[in-house]
Amino acid sequence: MNELLIHGRQLAGPALVVLDLLGTFVFALSGAAAGVKNKLDLFGLTVLAFATGNAGGITRDLLIGAVPPAAIEDWPYLAVCLAAGLAMFWWYPRIDVNRKPILLLDAAGLALFAVTGTQKALAAGLNPAMAAVMGMLSGIGGGIVRDILVNETPTVLRADLYAVAALSAGLAVVGGHALHVPPFAGMIVGAFLCLFLRLMAIFRGWHLPTARAAAGDV
Amino acid sequence: MNELLIHGRQLAGPALVVLDLLGTFVFALSGAAAGVKNKLDLFGLTVLAFATGNAGGITRDLLIGAVPPAAIEDWPYLAVCLAAGLAMFWWYPRIDVNRKPILLLDAAGLALFAVTGTQKALAAGLNPAMAAVMGMLSGIGGGIVRDILVNETPTVLRADLYAVAALSAGLAVVGGHALHVPPFAGMIVGAFLCLFLRLMAIFRGWHLPTARAAAGDV
């Protein structure tokens, strides 16, 4: 495997790194908020922020063999999680992670992680189907770990069009790759597709069927 | 470490791959069923199916350094999990994962994963004791992740002779290896031993003592 390709720093330009850190910050905020709700102290809250912000990317990096993962190797990922933990600790009553602005930021983070994760998996030589799955995992992994740590069934497995929006973004990147479109174009299309699906889920209530309903139809 | 030995494709002949995919399918079914019971949508259910079918093998591959894991590198693992998710979604009322035929298939999957996992760990150069543990982990890892994701104490830690049956299979493979028996012979003996123990647990109620009972005895 090509070391030059699979490490985030070589792969991602400065713009991508900034966006990646912004996504990490937003996810870390949601982790810290879950920590406050569960009455963790300042430190437990920061640990939860770091886990939520980086678990998806770390898992992806372990699976594609990019070790040590970028979030472990590069200190800015830790720094933004500390910032998110402290911000949530001081301003918690004024920050509500279930309100629309936070949901929109979260959707942006999801879109970003899904497309950069897919791109990184493709660069590591994965087949397209699994590269898109790795992109989805990058996006949803942090939320899954957050919910497991505070002892809840992961909402991302349940939330309307959450994982499916992340997968759509990954498939767009993979499709662009197959059509030899420049990577950045595929990533932009994928990110907007993911954002669109999440916005429709948030504002219009779009959702997938559940098996119980289907059983009633039959 | 020898790349040629530790990747599943080189190690396993076509018959083993088919059996491995069958085991993945059965475990994925049990994951999808847990998803339906927890009212996940079609997609969350498929994610849970994939995690249940492959978590054991992926964890083993990460631990022995076979990266990317076979379940990530080869698309058929994803395909059978999609099939299991869809099958459970459409036919859920008619599929009961706690009924005898499913339990038998599950026992077969456990036996298979335990012996192939042990063989793979031996080929990667692990010492025999840990190779058998890796085989057990391959067998029980998926069920553990499934139960954690739906927020339950893993039943495989609790179920009668479940983990111990998987470990027995691993020890048989390791024993055969030490005696220079051909690998396939050790795997067949191990698989039958695991199957036998699970069948005795299911039909005759065989089980290990728990500490509370032991404390009463003393």
Place this chain on the structure above:
Amino acid sequence: MNELLIHGRQLAGPALVVLDLLGTFVFALSGAAAGVKNKLDLFGLTVLAFATGNAGGITRDLLIGAVPPAAIEDWPYLAVCLAAGLAMFWWYPRIDVNRKPILLLDAAGLALFAVTGTQKALAAGLNPAMAAVMGMLSGIGGGIVRDILVNETPTVLRADLYAVAALSAGLAVVGGHALHVPPFAGMIVGAFLCLFLRLMAIFRGWHLPTARAAAGDV
């Protein structure tokens, strides 16, 4: 990465290995106790003991690229966990993991894992901040996995000065490294710092503020 540096056996002298195994044994005891409380059988209890004793170190090794992890490669780690599982199984009514002697042993295990984990991460080339985080993770990872497996919110995220004591130890090691102090000196200082903080938390009730209290202050 330098294979000679990142494997535990080369890095650690015999004294360190003995201390590492002692720490593993203590954590394995706490895992086995959680298993007994949750009515797992003898085997599930041993699996939980192994996971609790080794999850922190295994995760660290995966993240820094030391594969296979020492706990997988070297059989004594498995052996002490079996011993802990059997000991807890037979003597459970007489062993109370929440009593002072066990809490002190646990604090010693935490201190040890934190400093050896940090040292190992430094040797693998991680930057100092993340090396200290890896040390903390080595110390708290086992307890997190134990609590997730028995379906509880991890107490280490909640317990007074637990993760923060482990991180302090890591920072002391990293500080000694920056000042070119001999590694063993930094590790001794770090271990005593961690022990001191835990003892203050246990006997004097030292703790960090929680956000709810802070919100009341504002």
